[in-house]
Amino acid sequence: MFLHHVAAYLPHTVVANDHFTRRNGLSSDWIIERTGIRERRRAAPGENTNTMAIEATKRVLREAPGIDMAEIDLIVGATYTPHDTIVTLAHAVQHAIGVADIPVVSISSACSSLLNAVEIVQGYFALGKARRALVVTSEHNTAYNNEDDTVAGHLWGDGAAALLFSAERLSPTDLLVRDVITAGAATVGKATTAVVLQPLDRSIIMPHGRDVFQYACQYMTRVTEQILDRHRLTVEDVTWLIPHQANRRISDVVLRNTGLPPERLVSNVETLGNTGCAGAAIGLADTLPLLKAGERVVVTVFGGGYSYGAMLLEREA
Amino acid sequence: MFLHHVAAYLPHTVVANDHFTRRNGLSSDWIIERTGIRERRRAAPGENTNTMAIEATKRVLREAPGIDMAEIDLIVGATYTPHDTIVTLAHAVQHAIGVADIPVVSISSACSSLLNAVEIVQGYFALGKARRALVVTSEHNTAYNNEDDTVAGHLWGDGAAALLFSAERLSPTDLLVRDVITAGAATVGKATTAVVLQPLDRSIIMPHGRDVFQYACQYMTRVTEQILDRHRLTVEDVTWLIPHQANRRISDVVLRNTGLPPERLVSNVETLGNTGCAGAAIGLADTLPLLKAGERVVVTVFGGGYSYGAMLLEREA
Numbered sequence: 294m295f296l297h298h299v300a301a302y303l304p305h306t307v308v309a310n311d312h313f314t315r316r317n318g319l320s321s322d323w324i325i326e327r328t329g330i331r332e333r334r335r336a337a338p339g340e341n342t343n344t345m346a347i348e349a350t351k352r353v354l355r356e357a358p359g360i361d362m363a364e365i366d367l368i369v370g371a372t373y374t375p376h377d378t379i380v381t382l383a384h385a386v387q388h389a390i391g392v393a394d395i396p397v398v399s400i401s402s403a404c405s406s407l408l409n410a411v412e413i414v415q416g417y418f419a420l421g422k423a424r425r426a427l428v429v430t431s432e433h434n435t436a437y438n439n440e441d442d443t444v445a446g447h448l449w450g451d452g453a454a455a456l457l458f459s460a461e462r463l464s465p466t467d468l469l470v471r472d473v474i475t476a477g478a479a480t481v482g483k484a485t486t487a488v489v490l491q492p493l494d495r496s497i498i499m500p501h502g503r504d505v506f507q508y509a510c511q512y513m514t515r516v517t518e519q520i521l522d523r524h525r526l527t528v529e530d531v532t533w534l535i536p537h538q539a540n541r542r543i544s545d546v547v548l549r550n551t552g553l554p555p556e557r558l559v560s561n562v563e564t565l566g567n568t569g570c571a572g573a574a575i576g577l578a579d580t581l582p583l584l585k586a587g588e589r590v591v592v593t594v595f596g597g598g599y600s601y602g603a604m605l606l607e608r609e610a
Numbered sequence: 611m612f613l614h615h616v617a618a619y620l621p622h623t624v625v626a627n628d629h630f631t632r633r634n635g636l637s638s639d640w641i642i643e644r645t646g647i648r649e650r651r652r653a654a655p656g657e658n659t660n661t662m663a664i665e666a667t668k669r670v671l672r673e674a675p676g677i678d679m680a681e682i683d684l685i686v687g688a689t690y691t692p693h694d695t696i697v698t699l700a701h702a703v704q705h706a707i708g709v710a711d712i713p714v715v716s717i718s719s720a721c722s723s724l725l726n727a728v729e730i731v732q733g734y735f736a737l738g739k740a741r742r743a744l745v746v747t748s749e750h751n752t753a754y755n756n757e758d759d760t761v762a763g764h765l766w767g768d769g770a771a772a773l774l775f776s777a778e779r780l781s782p783t784d785l786l787v788r789d790v791i792t793a794g795a796a797t798v799g800k801a802t803t804a805v806v807l808q809p810l811d812r813s814i815i816m817p818h819g820r821d822v823f824q825y826a827c828q829y830m831t832r833v834t835e836q837i838l839d840r841h842r843l844t845v846e847d848v849t850w851l852i853p854h855q856a857n858r859r860i861s862d863v864v865l866r867n868t869g870l871p872p873e874r875l876v877s878n879v880e881t882l883g884n885t886g887c888a889g890a891a892i893g894l895a896d897t898l899p900l901l902k903a904g905e906r907v908v909v910t911v912f913g914g915g916y917s918y919g920a921m922l923l924e925r926e927a
Contacts, residue, residue: 397794416733477714492809
């Protein structure tokens with residue numbers, strides 16, 4: 294299975310830290326010190342999870358050298374900030390691209406959904422039920438965020454990214470998906486209470502941020518090492534590490550734990566905040582053009598609930 | 611792949627049609643004539659999508675002759691009425707059964723999610739990444755329903771069902787999953803506006819019920835015929851048809867269109883209302899003990915958004 298192309302969509306409005314200084318008295322320096330976040334994007338009125346997913350999809354299809362829209366035979370959407378749980382983002386994307394009678398489904402394992410979506414695609418490819426799949430991650434955090442929450446209100450941003458996968462290699466720049474691991478970790482710590490989004494309460498809250506922080510560091514480290522071990526690789530063989538974009542300090546701990554040097558880190562949390570399951574996908578969109586023959590990328594994620602995963606990508610030597 | 615066992619959980623409170631007569635002036639006869647629904651269940655305070663999913667899971671594991679809890683290696687949750695989109699129902703179930711480090715994910719393709727969940731399990735089995743999967747469908751419609759809505763407020767009920775699948779046959783009563791088809795139909799009719807649940811608006815609304823009705827009849831008929839044709843079977847070979855439980859009149863049209871006699875229909879909409887993606891799964895829980903050697907079941911679903919599917923099950927002759 295190959296990753297053919299990735300494209301992101303970011304809403305235009307930039308919300309800098311001083312917005313939260315004015316609102317909640319949190320200084321920009323305090324926010325940066327604790328999270329690395331300097332600014333984030335906010336969807337415009339009328340934009341939502343589905344519209345952003347459609348924008349990212351249009352972009353990835355416009356830019357993809359080897360895949361026509363009509364060839365898409367599977368759509369997996371991913372979000373924990375749904376605009377509509379019935380007309381899900383996968384349905385909205387199918388409607389937008391107009392390809393009839395293909396499997397469409399939307400999923401959530403919170404911030405780790407990207408890799409569950411990829412693993413679901415792997416399954417469809419293994420069954421021979423699809424050969425050209427679209428994975429679309431989209432989060433409209435600001436729709437559910439309470440900006441007055443001084444604990445977590447300043448963390449979230451909006452954004453989307455769409456990924457095109459194919460069963461066979463279509464272009465020399467395609468990345469081989471060497472492996473994907475996903476798993477739930479709802480059995481540990483404060484998994485079921487640490488970070489929650491109960492739609493009827495309208496807001497994302499993080500009553501146990503410290504628990505999330507610790508397990509995010511622990512599991513992203515562990516699964517990164519696990520996926521490398523399985524392929525007899527070491528961090529020396531990894532050009533880019535793209536962790537879930539929640540907090541720069543978490544990414545720094547994962548780097549330190551795994552022994553990767555700081556220049557190998559892909560990080561967008563500084564300018565986008567936590568864009569949920571779209572964060573690592575947006576990072577991948579930025580990393581793809583930088584990759585040279587033979588280079589490898591590890592994507593690792595951790596989500597509230599809890600769950601985690603890793604994906605090993607490789608450009609042909 | 612085999613369906614080993616299914617169990618349902620229904621909340622205790624029964625809401626009869628006269629509740630809506632008192633509230634909205636809708637007569638019970640009018641509701642029955644248009645939908646077949648006489649009563650539905652309502653979750654108690656403190657119950658939600660996740661708690662009902664856990665109850666159904668405990669029941670299926672207690673009753674399953676051939677699978678121990680510790681063997682579960684994949685959990686797929688399905689709901690469009692989430693209690694929590696971060697601590698999803700799959701995470702809640704993992705937490706409840708205490709099995710660490712297995713893939714967990716929750717999905718929605720609205721009322722058709724059951725079959726998407728089964729198809730995702732098929733993929734994991736094909737990849738060799740799982741051998742004992744739990745699919746849990748759960749809907750807490752009354753949490754999102756507006757009972758004052760005279761168009762659709764009386765349609766919805768709460769309930770859950772859990773299904774255990776295994777890669778190999780574990781018991782002579784296991785059903786072979788001969789085939790699963792799923793597809794989106796977001797390209798037709800009023801797919802993206804006919805029935806919607808935008809969590810920030812808090813309610814399920816159905817502005818174009820006629821459109822939903824027509825496409826539900828058309829697609830459930832078509833995909834039932836498609837799955838039978840693929841296996842050179844006819845309706846004569848089908849003992850039970852379990853359609854999505856939205857409206858008795860829709861089920862009757864599908865029966866008529868496919869030529870199945872009324873006594874082959876599994877129907878619970880009369881006593882449970884529309885329990886979303888759990889409806890057909892609850893029907894399956896009731897049908898399993900009735901099946902004799904060599905008999906077949908077709909499950910067919912249709913969901914808002916739109917999407918549809920069919921599954922062909924067979925008990926060993």
